Amino acid sequence: MKAVGIVTEYNPFHNGHLYHIEQAKKLTGADVVIAVMSGNFVQRGEPAIFDKWTRAQVALQNGVDIVIELPTFFAVQPSHIFTEGAVKLLAAMGVEDIVFGSEHADVDFLTLAKNAPDVQLSKKSDAGNFKDKKQTFASAYAHELEMSTGFKLEDPNDILAFGYARAVSKLGLESQINLRPIQRMSAGYHDKTFTEDQKIASASSIRLALHKGKLEKLADVVPNETKALLSSSANTINFEQPFWQLLKYRLVTDTVGQLGQIYQMAEGLEHRLSAMALGEPGPQSYQSYIKAVKSKRYTFARIQRTLLYTLANIKVDQMQAAMQDAYLRVLGFTPLGQQYLNVTKKHLDLPLISKVDMSLAKSNLRLDYKAGKLWQMLATGDNVPQQDVSRVPILVEKEK
Amino acid sequence: MKAVGIVTEYNPFHNGHLYHIEQAKKLTGADVVIAVMSGNFVQRGEPAIFDKWTRAQVALQNGVDIVIELPTFFAVQPSHIFTEGAVKLLAAMGVEDIVFGSEHADVDFLTLAKNAPDVQLSKKSDAGNFKDKKQTFASAYAHELEMSTGFKLEDPNDILAFGYARAVSKLGLESQINLRPIQRMSAGYHDKTFTEDQKIASASSIRLALHKGKLEKLADVVPNETKALLSSSANTINFEQPFWQLLKYRLVTDTVGQLGQIYQMAEGLEHRLSAMALGEPGPQSYQSYIKAVKSKRYTFARIQRTLLYTLANIKVDQMQAAMQDAYLRVLGFTPLGQQYLNVTKKHLDLPLISKVDMSLAKSNLRLDYKAGKLWQMLATGDNVPQQDVSRVPILVEKEK
Structure with missing residues (x-):
């Protein structure tokens, strides 16, 4: 069975994500789509508007076959750590391709990454060797990259694409994993509005519409499962x-x-x-x-x-310490995904975790556990379910 | 000018406290009553139902001439530290007497304290040399005391009285300070009910009535200023x-x-x-x-x-570290109290603090500052005033 990997946050799941999954299958001919997804907190340092189980379920209802949680110590990080963590997990899951959006899908990101200037990335300060305090690390790095390669790295999906490429190169995965950029459609990552004939809107524009209570704007840009969730109101829209x-x-x-x-x-x-x-x-x-x-x-x-x-x-x-000790936490699967796991689980490169007990509080999952408890404290509504102990992977029987 | 000292929490101020002040003056012939009072948190580890300024004001309206805040590092402590801290402050203020309630006012607490068994009191664990894990430190100590002196130390005011005596002995204040126990009236420290003809009720029974919304029960047992406060509802009754x-x-x-x-x-x-x-x-x-x-x-x-x-x-x-570095924080005074401070302030044994700025966050007042910020977070109601920066002592012009 051939697997393709995608890296996601699904905050919330929308039509652009549907397109992404379709393209991933079409481009690679894969049987199985594996999504690595941020857990209860997303890369920007915010709680996800729905918890990780809810978001995994919608993904499984919409074409993904296996959802693996991107641990908090990889998810809530600058893009170079986020992308490297995601690539590490997808590689361990045995994917042959990673498909991702990019504003410049014609660029060979792997070659770009190999010619990119080096930086000290794992220091306490990610300021690395950039000492100018008047600009961010990202823009200082982009400037150096442009000097040495001529490519202007400024669009958000390009930055992630560059991160995947650098991770593949750094982790020596070039012979295992093909990187497949797909051209971003109209909705920019940070776009905050969408017109009526647009069927794809960015997740941030959807969250903004939700904040403003303009649910009617969302009808055409998200699948039914997300629509139902949004109308029952998000848990952390007012976090x-x-x-x-x-x-x-x-x-x-x-x-x-x-x-x-x-x-x-x-x-x-x-x-x-x-x-x-x-x-x-x-x-x-x-x-x-x-x-x-x-x-x-x-x-x-x-x-x-x-x-x-x-x-x-x-x-x-x-x-x-946590970043040195990754694992594959399964949030859910379809029957096809389950079949893939049964075939591959004995030779995965990282430990596969499908159920945890209270001892997780002392294990390397403790940051995810802490994140789950925090998410519960920030979420609105009664009976917000606890996120980890004894929770088992979701099985979504019926695929679209 | 002759000063008498009392140790208080005023949580809230009631008729028993009025009686205490009257007796303190009568027994000693003092001109000035100095109250050392817990700040925003009381000895039991709870936030006071009104903030320290509000409680100081009521005290000044009801016979106290100077209110000194018992710092958090003395106030929220087991009784032996609470009492020693209070005695240290009153001694520094130059009082000649300390008047306090006791269930056994006929006992010579100073002699009792001198004959009491020694314990290691300043260890991290106040378990000291008592190893029996089935009983509290207090009851183990009381047992030892009874063995060596025959006195059963079990009533709450006796325990405080014993603490004052031990502090006077330990700090070598016997020639400066007279200890004056007064017999406790009917209302026990922990009494939770009061009858209609009773004009004195304990603070804990008052808080309980307040919790239950039975304000009418409080009319006869507190002075008017407390009544007004209680009817505008306490800030931390639902903390x-x-x-x-x-x-x-x-x-x-x-x-x-x-x-x-x-x-x-x-x-x-x-x-x-x-x-x-x-x-x-x-x-x-x-x-x-x-x-x-x-x-x-x-x-x-x-x-x-x-x-x-x-x-x-x-x-x-x-x-x-904080406990080694006490100070006298003045919360308020009457004109008479102000006069006393003017006369004595140049030869007080501890620094007198009447106004603080943001640098207090780095000074030894930081625990009180932290306590004040916490109290604000726990208090109900809008515009709960901040407790320290730029606050000046209350001057209560008119005495009853």
């Missing part, structure tokens, strides 16, 4: 107030020394975070707090991730 | 839900190793606290959580204090 309440509590009660041990708390940022939280009367919302601490040096997403690490109290050493 | 929410968040996100550094987290208690918080589905309220972690070894108050230290993230070393 900011509880997030800010808990974060403020931590910033007030932890010492600057403790905050300084948090992952990616580089260049004295902890002093700024603490001082801005303690000021009188102090920021009244999470958004106004982020604005107060933001500087030209850091992207919005970088600040938001650092604040999530702070909220989850993830220290540098914990994160670095 | 348990927000307290549990923040505490659960910390227990979920901090490692057992981090919890183990918390003050008074003795004998592996951190493992129990963590496991009980993480269990699925886990306790649904603060009360059920305390019940789950409670054992015969610890009193309810001891557990509650440890949980407050956990919530405030107060480590052993921080607490021990």
Whole structure:
């Protein structure tokens, strides 16, 4: 059985994702589609609007055969770590291709990655060897890349595509995995509006419409399963107030020394975070707090991730240890996906995890467990289900 | 000018406190009554139902001339530290007498304290040299005391009285300070009911009536200022839900190793606290959580204090350092109190603090500052005022 891999967040699942899955099958002739998906928190450092089980289920109802959770220590990370983690998991699952969107699908990303300047990527500070404090790491790196290769790496899907290519090269996977970019359709990653005749909209524009209560705008751009979920309202569309309440509590009660041990708390940022939280009367919302601490040096997403690490109290050493010890957590499968797992499970390159008990709190899954507990605390609604202990993979019987 | 000292919590101020003040003046002939009062959290590890400024104001309206805040590192402590801290502050303020209630006012507590068995009181674990895990430290100590002196130390005011006496003896204050017990009137410290002809009720029975919404029961047992406050509703009468929410968040996100550094987290208690918080589905309220972690070894108050230290993230070393460095924080005074301060302030034995700026976050007042921020987070109502920065002592012009 031939498998194709895709890297996803499905926050929420929409028509663009359907197109992605169709193209992945069509381009590669694969039997099985394996999606690596962020868990309860997405790459930008925000809680996903539905929990990982709910999102996995919709994916399985819409063409994916196996959903593997991208562990928190890979998912909530700058793009180079996010993409490398995802490639590592897909390689372990035995995929022969990875299909992904790109604003420049004609570019040979693998060659680009091989000619790219090197950076120190795994330091506490991802500032690496870029010392100019007036620009972000990403734009400094893009500038260096353009100098040496002539390619301007600035579009969000290109940045991910470049990450997959660099990971394949770095991990020596060139003979196993083909990288297959597909040209992005009209809806940009960050587009915030969509016209009535558009059948594809970006996930961020969908979340924005949801925020504004304009559900009628979403009817044509998401499959029925997502529609049903959205109309029963998302669990973390209003996460900011509880997030800010808990974060403020931590910033007030932890010492600057403790905050300084948090992952990616580089260049004295902890002093700024603490001082801005303690000021009188102090920021009244999470958004106004982020604005107060933001500087030209850091992207919005970088600040938001650092604040999530702070909220989850993830220290540098914990994160670095966790990243060395990956696993394949199965969130669900179709019968076809189950068949693929039965055939391959004895020679997977990473441990396959399908059920966990309380001992996970002491295992390398503890960050996902913590993330799940945090997600529960931030989510609205009664009886938000716990995310890990004794949960078993979803089996979606009937495929479309 | 002659000053008498009293040690108080005023949670809330009631007729028993009026009687206490009258007796203090009458017994000693003092010109000035100085109250050392717990700040925003009381000895039992709970937030005070009104903030420290509000409670200081009512005290000044009802016969107290100067209110000094008992710092958090003395206030939220077992009785031997609470009493020693209070005596240290009153001695520094130059009082000649300390007047306090006792169930056995005829007992010579100073002689009792001198003949009492010694214990290791300042260890991380207050278990000291008592190894029997089936009883609390307090009852083990009371047993030893009874063996050596014949006196049964079991009533709550006697325990405090014994603490004052031991502090006076330990600090070498016998020639400066006279200890004056007054016989407790009918209302026991922990009494939960009061009859209609009773004009004195305990603070805990008042809080209970308030909890039950039975304000009419309080009309005769508190002065008008407290009545007005109670009818505008207390700020932390319903603190348990927000307290549990923040505490659960910390227990979920901090490692057992981090919890183990918390003050008074003795004998592996951190493992129990963590496991009980993480269990699925886990306790649904603060009360059920305390019940789950409670054992015969610890009193309810001891557990509650440890949980407050956990919530405030107060480590052993921080607490021990803080206790070495006391100060006199003035919350308010009457004109007479102000006159006393003007005369004495140049030769007080501890620094007198009447106004603080943001630098307090780095000073020894940081625990009080943290406590104030926490109290704000737990309090209900909009515009709960911040507790420290730029606040100046209350001047209450008109005495009753």
